[in-house]
Structures are given as C-alpha cells and as structure tokens.
Amino acid sequence: MKEEYQAIIVGGGAMGVGLFYHLAHEGWTDILLIEKGELTSGSTWHAAGLVPHFIGSLNMAKVHAAAPKLYTELEEETGLSAGWHPTGAIRLALSDSEVDWFRYVNGMLNLVGVESHLISPNEILDHHPLLDVSDVKLGFWTPNDGWSDPSSSTNAMAKGARQLGAEVARHTLVTDMNLLPDGKWEVVTDKGSVIAEHVVNAAGCYAPQLGEMVGYEVPIVSVIHQYLVTEAIPEVAKLDFDLPVIRDPRASCYYRREIDGLIVGPYEREGAELYGVDGIDWDLHFYLTPPNHDVLLPWLELAAKRIPVFAEAGIHTTVSGPITHTPDSGYLMGPAPGLKNYWVCAGASIGVTQGPGAGKYLAQWMVHGQTEINVAEMDPRR
Numbered sequence: 001m002k003e004e005y006q007a008i009i010v011g012g013g014a015m016g017v018g019l020f021y022h023l024a025h026e027g028w029t030d031i032l033l034i035e036k037g038e039l040t041s042g043s044t045w046h047a048a049g050l051v052p053h054f055i056g057s058l059n060m061a062k063v064h065a066a067a068p069k070l071y072t073e074l075e076e077e078t079g080l081s082a083g084w085h086p087t088g089a090i091r092l093a094l095s096d097s098e099v100d101w102f103r104y105v106n107g108m109l110n111l112v113g114v115e116s117h118l119i120s121p122n123e124i125l126d127h128h129p130l131l132d133v134s135d136v137k138l139g140f141w142t143p144n145d146g147w148s149d150p151s152s153s154t155n156a157m158a159k160g161a162r163q164l165g166a167e168v169a170r171h172t173l174v175t176d177m178n179l180l181p182d183g184k185w186e187v188v189t190d191k192g193s194v195i196a197e198h199v200v201n202a203a204g205c206y207a208p209q210l211g212e213m214v215g216y217e218v219p220i221v222s223v224i225h226q227y228l229v230t231e232a233i234p235e236v237a238k239l240d241f242d243l244p245v246i247r248d249p250r251a252s253c254y255y256r257r258e259i260d261g262l263i264v265g266p267y268e269r270e271g272a273e274l275y276g277v278d279g280i281d282w283d284l285h286f287y288l289t290p291p292n293h294d295v296l297l298p299w300l301e302l303a304a305k306r307i308p309v310f311a312e313a314g315i316h317t318t319v320s321g322p323i324t325h326t327p328d329s330g331y332l333m334g335p336a337p338g339l340k341n342y343w344v345c346a347g348a349s350i351g352v353t354q355g356p357g358a359g360k361y362l363a364q365w366m367v368h369g370q371t372e373i374n375v376a377e378m379d380p381r382r
C-alpha cells in the first residue's frame, strides 16, 4: 500500500471489482481496492451466478449485456477462467400480459443487439426436456445467457486490473474516512491511513455502515435469499447437454443444472427475512445465514410441479445469504449526494450480472465526467 492513490475502492465483490477492472482499462491505474477479507468473501462467492439479459429497461439491458461479453473475454486477457457457462436461458410466460411483456422486451433487446427469440412450448422442451410446460404460453429464449462461477469471474476481473498496475489490499478493514481541507479523502484502515482523490463505496451489505463514516445514509437494506442444490438426479445425469437456465414466474423460481443435479432458487413472496439492519459484524467472511426451508415450501411445491423429477430429489445443500436491495430495486452507481469525489457502486440485487456493466459506466463517469448511456435510473441522487 502506497501513501496516496488517485482512487480507492472499498469492497472486493462483483461490484467493486467490476469497477476496479474498468477504471484500470479507462486509464486510471494508480488505484487501490481495499477488501477486509478475501475478494468475493461478502455476498459474491455464494451467488448462483446467473447472468440474464432479460430486463425491462433499455439502459439496464446495456448494463446486463456487458457481463456475458466480459466473462467470455476474460480468460484470453488474463489467463484465468471466468467460470462462464453459456447455457442460454428461457423465461416462461404463463399469461397474456406476460406474452405482451415478452414482446416488448424482445423488441428492446433487438435494439441493444442482444439475441432473443419467442419460442413455443414444444421448442422449450427441445432445450429442456424435464419441464412440465402444460400451462406455458411462450418462452423467452436468450441463447447467449448463462452463469458464471462468481469467484472465478471476480478474480479474473481483478487480475485484469492488476496486470495494468492497479493494486489490491486484502485483509484490510476500512475503519473511517475523512474529508481533508485540500478536498482529498483520508481512508483510515487497521493497517494505517491512505490518501485518495476519489473514494468509492462498494461495500455491499456494509455500504450503509461505510456511508455512516461520512454522514451519508445509504438507502440499502439486505434481505436473505436461498437456493437449494439437489443430489444427483438420474434423469439430469443422463442428459449429455447443458440445460438452459429457466425462470418460472408461477413458482417464483430459477432453475439451473449443477453437475448431475439442479439448483432451485425460489424468491418467496411472504416472510422474507431482513439482514443486518442494526449493523453487521465486520469480522464475517464467507458467511452463510442459517437455512429456513419453511418460507420456501409453497414455492418448492410449485417448482416440483414444473420439474417433476425435482419432487423426488434429495437436497444436498441450502445456500442462504444476504442480497442488497434499494427502495426502487435499482443499484446505486454514481456520486453520493453532496460529497465531492465520493462515489457509490453498491445496492445490486444481481451483482454478478450487473458488476461488469456498472463498473464500465461508472469508470466512464469518474474518468471522463460522462457516460455513453443514460444512467439516471442508477444515479444515487435519484
């Protein structure tokens, strides 16, 4: 760690490292990323890794499209695999209004240059023969979707920045931040103080606590999300091709193949648990919250109707951890209100998907003073 940098990013998850990568590629290589544990040891390491192109906003679609592109290219640039699995994905429409919605998103993705197709229930079965599609009207097929191993993709992005001279300080806790009379920031850590012209709060679930250090109330709340990993399922093991990721609105679930079993991730619509509202212990790393299957049961029953072989599957693991949310569900990317050269890159509910794009456009903003897309819906001052 030197005494002074052009910019310091606090937080080594998908969001902070996405920015780290892009700042270095925009030409700011005199930068430091500070992480209190290992890279990814917050929420990123345990993510299911799904990276969807499907999104109902034109500018956010451009953000999402940045991730599969970067995850595909990283290995050639860094020599590290980004753990990218280009399986494609299908979202199911069960009602006429969902069909209308899919047509709208299909048109929008065409504009962005992302391939997508509306496909019939029989075509859905060609891609995923284990589904029950009796109530499905249409599928939204995005062949270039996929999933990444989030630790691999984040570490590959970090290497991409480090190769250009950017630095990482691991096992370093930021304990305070002070604005100095000359307008620079003093970042106080348990290993000493560092000065920077720009600072970035990319602290994930800790973003509100980091914000408190400078009197900034960061509008983020964390909510627990869980997914199940099944034991091997013979019908899955028999398939000699990768299954696409499925999004099922009836069960409020996503499904993807995991080796010879499945990952089933329900978003319960009642009883979701808040996390860390009274503060989170700074010492937690690679931490999982205790599973709570009761809140998932109604959704798992519907999941078993969608994929009948899931009904008989044993549960190998439940992964349960916090996801950051903002009041309008959009992440926070841009200047903090009223704080000069204090930036935010946090609050993503799907940060493995959004980290590369958020990093790309925030780096443009910090380095060039503007972004090539309209980022009003991401601006923390909205």
Ligand SMILES: Cc1cc2nc3c(=O)[nH]c(=O)nc-3n(C[C@H](O)[C@H](O)[C@H](O)COP(=O)(O)OP(=O)(O)OC[C@H]3O[C@@H](n4cnc5c(N)ncnc54)[C@H](O)[C@@H]3O)c2cc1C
Binding pocket: 010, 011, 012, 013, 014, 015, 016, 017, 034, 035, 036, 037, 038, 039, 040, 041, 042, 043, 044, 045, 046, 047, 048, 049, 050, 051, 172, 173, 174, 175, 202, 203, 204, 205, 206, 207, 210, 225, 226, 227, 319, 320, 321, 322, 323, 324, 345, 346, 347, 348, 349, 350, 351, 352, 353, 354
């Ligand atoms: C079960 C589950 C499944 C998920 N599945 C998906 C998925 O399929 N696709 C997807 O896109 N997203 C998924 N997500 C969401 C995704 O994990 C998060 O959106 C993403 O990891 C957020 O990244 P982040 O960088 O904002 O936060 P984090 O990964 O939490 O990174 C923040 C980092 O900041 C560090 N930090 C905090 N305070 C300090 C400090 N004072 N000093 C130094 N370091 C500090 C922390 O240690 C942490 O490593 C899932 C989440 C969960 C819980």
